[in-house]
Amino acid sequence: MNAPLRRVGVVVMVLFGLLFVNLNYVQAYKADEYRNSDYNGRVQVAEYERKRGIIEAGGTPLATSKETGGKLNFLRTYPKGEVYAHALGYKPVNLADTGIEKSENDFLAGTSDQLFGDRVRDIFTGNQTAGGNILLTLSPRAQETAFRELADNRNGVTKGAAVALDPTTGAIQALVSMPSFDPNPLVDHDTENAQAAYDRLDAAKDGPLKNRALSETFPPGSTFKVITSAAALENGYDPETRIPAGPSYLAPTAGQEIRNAVPSICPQAQVTLTTALTDSCNTGFAQLGVKLGADKLKDEARQFGFEDDDLAAGRLNGPGQKVAASRTGGMVTPAGNDDPPLVAQSSIGQNDVRMTPLQGALIAATVANDGRQMRPYLVQQQLGPDRTTDYYTAAPRELREPVSADVARQLQDMMVSVVQNGTGTNARINGYRVGGKTGTAETGGNSTDHGWFIGFAINSAGKPISAVCVFLEAAGPGGSAEAARISQQIMRAVIADRGGR
């Protein structure tokens, strides 16, 4: 009987071998998946054992954690409530986390590989070191101004967005989406209350959870004429080139007749490019666009950042809040040729052209920064739990260079002319070279028009200080002028935050 007994011994070995291999699979190969599974309550409790790091901007704490003594030991609080909601995101117990709270979660929670040293030290000291801290690029004064001015806008608009960034670095100075929401109820440890709060916000008619500044696109209207101008300047035009204009224009094949906003705008047969932009001459730009052709328009827009599906605003070497791609839309016939009515509409920012407010700010910033577009970012610094160790400081990176410095300066002059002599006079700031472009986008149907303003401020030393985009959804008449006024307020706040320089 010994031979079968020995074979039974082998069978035992095989069965244990199978158990061992399977344990390796579960505890080594699949360990991370299981550890971070949504169904794994252990991680959650462990996550709340450690004090989560602070998110702050300009010395103002924006997200902090306070001890509760409950099962989940730390409660996340957002002292500034809805002012920073869309910039920060939130970190709830059971709901999905969003924004910077999501993209910098590892560092804030202290589980990041960078903070490995702190965790090792904890093992020996028995302390539970807090997570790392995140410093944002936001200027508190600009952010609060943007929030307040949007909320108190004179047109009674309830929806909109504002973005401001530093043209020379890409650092985001303000990021507001209206209406906003208070993130504090969402991070309630009573998950039923949190869910109820979320459901309420989710069902709200104005969509407060939507980030209109980054993840929604809207027809840009006349602000797109900056792109059309850039395409013209790159293709042999100069600011003084006279282009065909007139009171109305009907594209060669068919379509809707294009008119100007008021009859007093460019009724002449020809105007200079600068004048066309200054007065926002629809007929001029429509004909210019048709002449340049869809390819050149689309190409120019792409150079400025349209169709970019991969942009995220967060850390320059890591993840961030996803930015929706702006689109130029279709301008060709099914056969593949330019469809002049569509090209004409598109060159004045109508038809299927859609843009995020961030993209608007990027266009203004590129022009102000002599044609170099910097990659936008929100995270200025990752500070260790001790607040002295610097784990990351943003090193600005160029994203693309859509136009040459010469063309960019010509565009600057044209946009300054808009603010000095044209539709954007509300944006003027004494002692600064302010340029910009207004936009009034028809939304089709009976809804009222969107109001836009994109612009920049350059100080007396020739250094661009800020580029802004303000968007007022369904603002109606005067929307773009109000947007220009809000832009001016935001840029003033940035200047004030810099000590007037």
Next chain:
Amino acid sequence: MTAPPGSASTPAPTGELPRVRFAARSRRNAELALLLLAMVVVAAYAATAEANLLDTVTFDFWVPIASITAVFLAIHVVVRFLAPYADPVLVPAVALVNGLGVAFLRRLDLGRATPDERADLTMFSGTGGRQLAWTLISVALAAGLLVLIRDHRAISRYAYTLVLAGIVLVITPALLPAKYSQVNPQSDAKLWISVGGFTIQPGEFAKLALLVFFAYYLVRKREVLSLASRRFLGIDFPRGRDLGPVIVVWLISLAVLVFQKDLGTSLLYFGMFVVTLYIATERVSWLIIGLLLFFGGAVLAWYLGSTVGGPFASFYTRVDIWLDPYGDPYGTGWQTLQGLLGLGTGGLFGTGPGAGQPTEIPEVHTDFVFAGLGEEIGLFGLSALLVIYLLIIERGLRAALAVRDSFGKLLAGGLSFTVCLQLFVIIGGVSGLIPLTGQTTPFLSAGGSSLMANWLLVAALLRISDAARRPVDSTSPARPSGVPAGPPAQLHGATTEVIRP
């Protein structure tokens, strides 16, 4: 089979002489040293668990450990006098697992208790305390068995009594109303006899009784079974009348188990039966038939579960969960998924004793004790635990190889393989290798019946290994009077083989 230390240095001559020389060493002091080492490990585990759980080591943490150490020392003394040549590794290995089980269950009690209640957790309170009490009783039972049965062949005298008792034990829960047989409200298994708050799981004992009968019967019939056979399809089948009683026993237990809705135990009995049959007859055909029957049965049970439901429905659900652990994460799959998540959370090194959250898993003290422990001791700890189990099983098989009589060989081989199969069924089920079928983890799970039955099993192995290693020329009588003759001296050359344990 590995050579024990000490015998490796001696050359390996053939014939009877080496066995005598080897067996002359009882190695009881080695057993004592290993036992104390095991208890040090258990004490270290208990202290670490308290340190992690309570942030302090209570001054009396050692009391439960000291009391089980005392009782293990007592069985060591019993072995020293009554089975001096027994395998020296069995008792320390079992003591280590049993001690860890007690410490882990006590750790669960501490984890569940609020700080106020912890003071009331005296030595014998809570699951851990009860397990401690059961350990004392079980070890006493094992010692009693060693005292009563001085020659393992004497057990065969009671084969028919035992099988009758075994069948009664198996059937009783099935016949009892659910009130007295269904302890766990979450499971519909009718496995228990519960009277007045006192519960036993008779299947654990029936397992031993049935195995004794299988061994006895197959030894009586093995010549007939392996020689007188009918050849069919190239495989030798025994005559029906020779197999009749065994088949009947098996069918009855199987049928009853299906009605008790516990497929794990029926799989265990079946495997036990096939392997003893194989060892007895040395016919590989039995393994093939067994495997075919098993997989056929499993597929049939699954199919019946999907169509008929009834007693098979739970098996069908288990297979579903096995195929997709995320299928019903908050319902039927919760326990299995939480077990996997626990194992994954533990990862390679585990969270450390007391630092995990094993209480996230329902029934962590019984079926899922391996997953709960695995979260805290990690892959490395579990691998060590598997090796300890493997040691117990292989030592049992070694006793089977070395013992001179067929009954002892079959009994020791069958018992060892039963432990292996039971471990495979439950650990494989918990770690997602096979569909989960409820089983206790030997020596680890909370529960008196399982602990008692497994300690009796160890006592039997000790008794057989003592016989195996005892010098042949010792004074012990070759056959105690009154023991039935059993089979004539081995016909199959088992004893003529050179035994080099």
